[in-house]
Amino acid sequence: xxxxxxxxxxxxxxxxxxxxxxxxxxxxxxxxxxxxxxxxxxxxxxxxxxxxxxxxxxxxxxxxxxxxxxxxxxxxxxxxxxxxxxxxxxxxxxxxxxxxxxxxxxxxxxxxxxxxxxxxxxxxxxxxxxxxxxxxxxxxxxxxxxxxxxxxxxxxxxxxxxxxxxxxxxxxxxxxxxxxxxxxxxxxxxxxxxxxxxxxxxx
Numbered sequence: 707x708x709x710x711x712x713x714x715x716x717x718x719x720x721x722x723x724x725x726x727x728x729x730x731x732x733x734x735x736x737x738x739x740x741x742x743x744x745x746x747x748x749x750x751x752x753x754x755x756x757x758x759x760x761x762x763x764x765x766x767x768x769x770x771x772x773x774x775x776x777x778x779x780x781x782x783x784x785x786x787x788x789x790x791x792x793x794x795x796x797x798x799x800x801x802x803x804x805x806x807x808x809x810x811x812x813x814x815x816x817x818x819x820x821x822x823x824x825x826x827x828x829x830x831x832x833x834x835x836x837x838x839x840x841x842x843x844x845x846x847x848x849x850x851x852x853x854x855x856x857x858x859x860x861x862x863x864x865x866x867x868x869x870x871x872x873x874x875x876x877x878x879x880x881x882x883x884x885x886x887x888x889x890x891x892x893x894x895x896x897x898x899x900x901x902x903x904x905x906x907x908x909x
Contacts, residue, residue: 765901774827776901777867777876779860781822781836781846820846822855826867832859848886856892864898877901 824831867874878884
């Protein structure tokens with residue numbers, strides 16, 4: 707199905723009818739088209755798409771039981787502040803400063819946090835707030851990743867899952883802090899098996 711990105715005014719002009727934009731929108735709605743705010747999704751480069759397809763093809767033969775032994779993990783960097791965009795209210799004139807129509811603003815600096823979490827089928831793994839070290843993406847590097855995540859929580863959780871389910875695989879993306887030589891050495895020394903690491907991280 708083709709997708710046409712045209713404003714209602716352009717569609718109206720093409721059909722050469724003197725109708726309003728609202729009429730065009732209503733007619734399209736009657737035909738099953740809906741009007742909403744565009745969803746935002748991560749931008750995928752060509753190599754991302756290629757890697758993800760390669761990953762999917764490699765494991766398309768995995769059975770349901772195979773996926774039960776995989777620990778999935780990821781981290782997410784965010785900031786918490788009072789900048790929540792515009793909030794619109796409807797009220798009588800001269801009432802816009804009434805306390806019911808105001809949004810409080812706090813004089814405090816934005817809080818930056820980075821969290822790491824993991825899951826398995828039917829099992830929630832560790833979820834931790836990482837120490838914010840500054841910089842892009844929270845400043846995470848191999849040493850911080852090893853100290854706070856691998857030695858901090860993963861090693862114990864991995865050992866627990868091995869006792870419960872037998873052979874276990876660990877999945878992570880391939881950001882630099884995950885794929886350095888020191889990280890590869892750590893996984894080898896701690897006998898933690900990685901699921902095929904082919905796909906890239908999307909900022």
